[in-house]
Amino acid sequence: MEAVRTVSSAPVYTIGELAREFDITTRAIRYYEDQGLLEPIRDGQKRMYRRRDRARLKLILRGKRLGMTLSEIRETFVLYDQAHGHQRQLRYYLGVLEEKREQLKQQRRDIEDALTELEQSYVRCRELLDEQERGDTG
Amino acid sequence: MEAVRTVSSAPVYTIGELAREFDITTRAIRYYEDQGLLEPIRDGQKRMYRRRDRARLKLILRGKRLGMTLSEIRETFVLYDQAHGHQRQLRYYLGVLEEKREQLKQQRRDIEDALTELEQSYVRCRELLDEQERGDTG
DNA sequence: GGTTAAGTTTTCGTTTACGTAAACGTAACA
DNA sequence: TGTTACGTTTACGTAAACGAAAACTTAACC
Structure with missing residues (x-):
């Protein structure tokens, strides 16, 4: 047992x-x-x-x-737990959510940009390699 | 002047x-x-x-x-500058790029998840507010 | 020519997020 | 019965990313 x-x-x-x-x-x-x-x-x-x-x-x-820092993460927990509050709390919570959303969207844009750039680097890199391989072995 | x-x-x-x-x-x-x-x-x-x-x-x-930490950022700079190197370097660089891409995609998933959850909280929050407002004023 | 405004270097302090080690309890296992 | 694995608390150490203050230079203005 x-x-x-x-x-x-x-x-x-x-x-x-x-x-x-x-x-x-x-x-x-x-x-x-x-x-x-x-x-x-x-x-x-x-x-x-x-x-x-x-x-x-x-x-x-x-x-x-x-x-995110740990205290930022904690705040989200606290807010989530408080979400069963009353009007003032709810309105405040709505504001925080909107802020958070904007920040996340910014991060998403950052990531899309980074991925795009990375993809370009990747392609250029492959091209260089292909050239060299053809030059060396072909 | x-x-x-x-x-x-x-x-x-x-x-x-x-x-x-x-x-x-x-x-x-x-x-x-x-x-x-x-x-x-x-x-x-x-x-x-x-x-x-x-x-x-x-x-x-x-x-x-x-x-990202500053040293992670610096590494990307260094790598980018070295990208005009030779085969070994290029192959290595390709590997790093792939790793980076996977990490970015993970972050993207994280963000999508967070946005989804946030959206749900947002909707629930609005519903609660609407209920209360109708209860109070209607 | 005195005073702002912006720049410089150097040094010390601070916060965050743990790592590491000490010193200990407990349960299983040979 | 000792050792191995896993858990506990307490305390000190550390790397990262600056903030703040001191003590100085230089250029612009009134």
Whole structure:
């Protein structure tokens, strides 16, 4: 009976499992908790992570890939949790969402531009190589 | 005759001009030079930036928006400059380009996902607001 | 000729996001 | 019974990307 972890029906992960799954260190995961990004429950001393935590970890890593800081990521969590507030909060939240959207769109443009340039480099590079190969072997 | 700066036909910028144009500090610009990302010429003590430097500054800022570190950005510059090398270099460069492309595509997926989620939040948020407004005023 | 405005170098401080090591608990396994 | 694997806390270290301040030069203006 080692499956205490799934007894209450909800799947639960250890810190090591998450670390392996997402290829990060346990240190990092604990740090995210320190910064208020994760809230695992405890089994004695040990941290146990539920689906919600795992989902958040995914969001954290995605945020990081997009260059967000941990506190920016935390803010999005906080905002999302507060989204069940009242009019003022909702209006404020709407504003933040619009800002975020503009920023994401800017990033998307940046990426499209970068990909275009990269593609050009790629083609030019291939051309040079083809030339050299024909010159050397043909 | 203060236009010594454009006499040799190529436009040239001072550090302050660039700082204002891109809304960054002069400190940052000097720092980028320190890290080998910019190579302004000198007019006595003063730095003068040419089109190439300005273009690079744009690339630096775009890279930063995408979460790249300065040394990653510098590497892309170095690679680009080396692209006029020989076969080995070109093959290596091709590999790097492919890696970069995959990473950019991952970022693009991340952004699309984030935008989708954001859009959903936005809609739900509007719905809540509409409900409340009808409840309050209607 | 005194004062702004913009530039320079040098140095020290700060924040972020962990890495690394110490020193320890616990459970499984030979 | 010892060692291996995995977990814990605490504390110090570090790289990156500047900010801030000091102490100076140079050019422009009134």
